[in-house]
Amino acid sequence: MPENKLPNGHKDFVKVWCDGCYDMVHFGHANSLRQAKALGDYLIVGVHTDAEITKHKGPPVFNEQERYKMVRAIKWVDEVVEGAPYVTSLATLDKYGCDFCVHGDDITMTADGQDTYKEVKEAGRYREVQRTAGISTTDLVGRMLLLTRNHFRQGQYEYDVDGEHSTTMGQCSSARSPYTGCSRFLPTTQKIMQFSDGKPPEPGDRVIYVAGAFDLFHVGHLDFLEKARQHGDYLIVGLHTDPVVNRYKGSNYPIMNLHERVLSVLACKYVSEVVIGAPYSVTKDLVDHFEVALVIHGETPAAPDDDGSDPYEYPKKIGKFKTVSSGNDMTTEKIVDRIIKNHKEFINRNKRKEAKEIELIKSLEQAKV
Numbered sequence: 272m273p274e275n276k277l278p279n280g281h282k283d284f285v286k287v288w289c290d291g292c293y294d295m296v297h298f299g300h301a302n303s304l305r306q307a308k309a310l311g312d313y314l315i316v317g318v319h320t321d322a323e324i325t326k327h328k329g330p331p332v333f334n335e336q337e338r339y340k341m342v343r344a345i346k347w348v349d350e351v352v353e354g355a356p357y358v359t360s361l362a363t364l365d366k367y368g369c370d371f372c373v374h375g376d377d378i379t380m381t382a383d384g385q386d387t388y389k390e391v392k393e394a395g396r397y398r399e400v401q402r403t404a405g406i407s408t409t410d411l412v413g414r415m416l417l418l419t420r421n422h423f424r425q426g427q428y429e430y431d432v433d434g435e436h437s438t439t440m441g442q443c444s445s446a447r448s449p450y451t452g453c454s455r456f457l458p459t460t461q462k463i464m465q466f467s468d469g470k471p472p473e474p475g476d477r478v479i480y481v482a483g484a485f486d487l488f489h490v491g492h493l494d495f496l497e498k499a500r501q502h503g504d505y506l507i508v509g510l511h512t513d514p515v516v517n518r519y520k521g522s523n524y525p526i527m528n529l530h531e532r533v534l535s536v537l538a539c540k541y542v543s544e545v546v547i548g549a550p551y552s553v554t555k556d557l558v559d560h561f562e563v564a565l566v567i568h569g570e571t572p573a574a575p576d577d578d579g580s581d582p583y584e585y586p587k588k589i590g591k592f593k594t595v596s597s598g599n600d601m602t603t604e605k606i607v608d609r610i611i612k613n614h615k616e617f618i619n620r621n622k623r624k625e626a627k628e629i630e631l632i633k634s635l636e637q638a639k640v
Contacts (some may be wrong), residue, residue: 285311288369290355291379292324294331295411295487295606296341298466298531299403301538305465306400307373308347315367316348317355327357330616332412332609337490337601344493346468346540358387361394375402411487414526415610458530466537467544472505472562480563482509482549484516484603486525488535491601498595499567500541507561508536509549519551519574526603552582558591566592 289307293300293316308314318338324331331338335353343351356363359372372391376399379387391397472478481499485492485508500506510532516525525532533545550557553566566586576582586592 284313286313286315286367286369287311288315288317288359288364288367288372289374290317290319290352290359290372291374292319292328292331292408293338293342294324294333295408296333296338296345297408297411297488297527298534298538299407300342301345301347301466301534302403302462303373303375303400304345304347305538307398308349310373310398310400311370313349314347315350315352315369316342317352317359317363318342319357320354323354323357330613332408332606333490340490341493344497344540345538358385359391361390361396364391364396371396371398373398373400375400411526412610415607417523458533463533463537466534470543472543476505477503477564478505478507478562479503480507480509480553480558480561480566481568482511482546482551482553483569484511484520484525485532485536486516486520486527486603487606488532488539489601489603489606491597491599492536493539493541494599495569495595495597496539496541498597502565502567502593502595505543506541507544507546507563508542509546509553509557510536511551512548515551518577524603526607552576552580552584553586555585558586558589563591567595568592570594570596 287307287310289304291300304314304316318335321331321335333341339351339353342348352367364370364372372388374388374397386392388397479499479502481496496506496508510529513525513529517523527535529548533547536542536545557563558566563586566583568583573582581587583592
């Protein structure tokens with residue numbers, strides 16, 4: 272095992288390795304990386320290519336460049352290795368000077384059903400952290416497949432436009448594997464505290480305020496928050512409640528509930544604080560309370576408030592409003608479109624994944640007998 276030292280040489284410097292697909296990066300991924308970072312001093316995250324993921328699991332929702340960017344923005348990540356091997360080897364750990372590898376307590380397998388961490392486990396250079404219950408990429412895909420009129424049926428089957436049917440990914444009752452099966456996140460104050468820095472602005476800090484839904488936190492949100500943070504020292508994100516988001520976005524939005532969205536935003540390294548259930552209109556009380564120097568909004572027009580008023584009327588009036596372009600045209604709706612366009616492939620992918628998990632679970636249970 273490699274020995275790493277701090278620059279001052281006073282104590283061991285532990286490097287930790289994590290790897291994965293990190294597709295549709297959500298707070299479950301972030302929580303796993305938070306736990307991994309707590310086991311050492313420096314966290315390196317390897318992210319697989321689109322080709323590797325397609326070979327072993329099926330097509331990812333986000334492309335590799337989008338996934339690299341999303342992982343780099345998670346506050347506990349120190350370094351990202353692009354195109355990391357799908358199977359984690361001792362050679363990879365040694366190449367990057369990592370003492371051990373960390374992964375969640377779920378199952379990760381190759382296309383032929385082999386444990387991707389077999390080698391590092393046998394060498395004693397593997398650590399396991401608790402998987403975040405109630406959230407998975409599979410679950411989010413299922414929610415999106417139930418979002419549109421052509422796919423919306425909360426019963427036993429999910430019907431497409433041609434009248435074909437398949438077992439819906441949104442039904443937990445049909446799931447047999449605890450890993451691929453869907454579930455719902457149960458929020459706690461402890462989890463929010465784990466994700467929050469809990470640091471108030473320093474004296475003299477320029478406070479920036481932005482607000483929105485930030486549903487299915489993605490690269491468009493990320494680029495916007497990075498640009499907003501450049502205008503100050505302390506970035507506060509106001510998150511609207513589920514009913515408010517539903518009012519201005521319609522359909523069955525938001526896909527992720529308020530508490531899920533809070534953790535997703537808090538995991539971003541550009542964000543200093545979150546206002547949970549922020550008022551839709553930015554009022555004088557809000558600006559004064561947080562001592563906001565500038566209110567920033569993206570280029571997408573803001574829907575009027577219930578009374579028809581401009582939600583940014585006050586900060587505009589006092590000269591504390593600015594429109595900022597993220598430079599990225601990604602939207603939550605575009606992600607949903609990707610899923611709907613390839614819904615059969617995603618359903619088949621998750622069926623194959625679940626079948627392999629069930630087979631491995633059975634073999635592990637038989638080995639215990």
